């Protein structure tokens with residue numbers, strides 16, 4: 001447990017906001033005692049389930065190279081602050097959709113594999129099976145040398161499926177949602193995360209600096225709402241033409257094939 005005062009000091013009175021999402025606002029901070037950088041997430045919902053301290057404690061005990069480490073927690077009235085290790089290259093969505101950097105194929109494969117390993121650990125490796133329920137590029141964070149870690153795991157457990165679904169709807173991230181979400185929550189299993197992972201893989205393969213195809217902005221076709229159509233197009237080689245043109249001269253077909261096979265296994 002970290003005191004509110006320590007969080008205030010570390011974030012310099014919440015002066016450096018680095019992002020905001022459906023669950024709350026994220027601030028960058030530095031702890032004076034060890035000079036480590038942290039990301040402080042302030043959760044802006046009153047709906048945290050009772051037992052949440054137990055859940056957060058359980059989350060903080062999870063250690064895996066491909067999962068963002070929860071370093072501490074603070075509760076102040078209705079406000080909850082989660083303190084995570086800081087990932088200095090930001091999230092995959094920025095890297096894919098906003099940045100001028102273009103990822104090469106071996107970087108893409110590393111990101112896809114790291115995400116898969118983190119997810120597999122959540123599903124199988126820890127004492128309790130954890131469903132992420134919000135796998136998408138914004139929750140895949142990158143550190144030095146593009147070290148990959150999944151963030152926001154366990155939050156769905158804190159919030160419960162109804163609220164998680166509500167937030168996802170609000171954030172317009174439906175494209176990553178497995179169809180069973182839209183039909184009935186009861187059918188949600190770890191395979192729902194696998195579906196979302198398949199969507200993420202397709203975006204990693206396409207790797208466009210244009211906005212996410214899942215979100216279908218700018219009148220683009222929402223290919224990812226039709227994963228089988230998308231995959232059929234891949235097989236016929238058409239999908240690559242829709243990809244970022246800067247990718248073409250550096251396509252490594254072996255690695256591309258490997259990613260597509262991974263995506264096919266997921267869907």
Ligand code: ADP
Pocket residue numbers: 018019020021022023024025026039068084085086087088090091138139141151152171
């Ligand atoms: P969302 O609710 O959309 O999943 P978050 O609230 O988790 O998004 O985070 C919003 C943004 O804050 C992320 O897209 C990312 O850029 C940044 N962020 C979140 N956690 C970290 C972290 N541990 N290190 C660095 N940046 C982070």
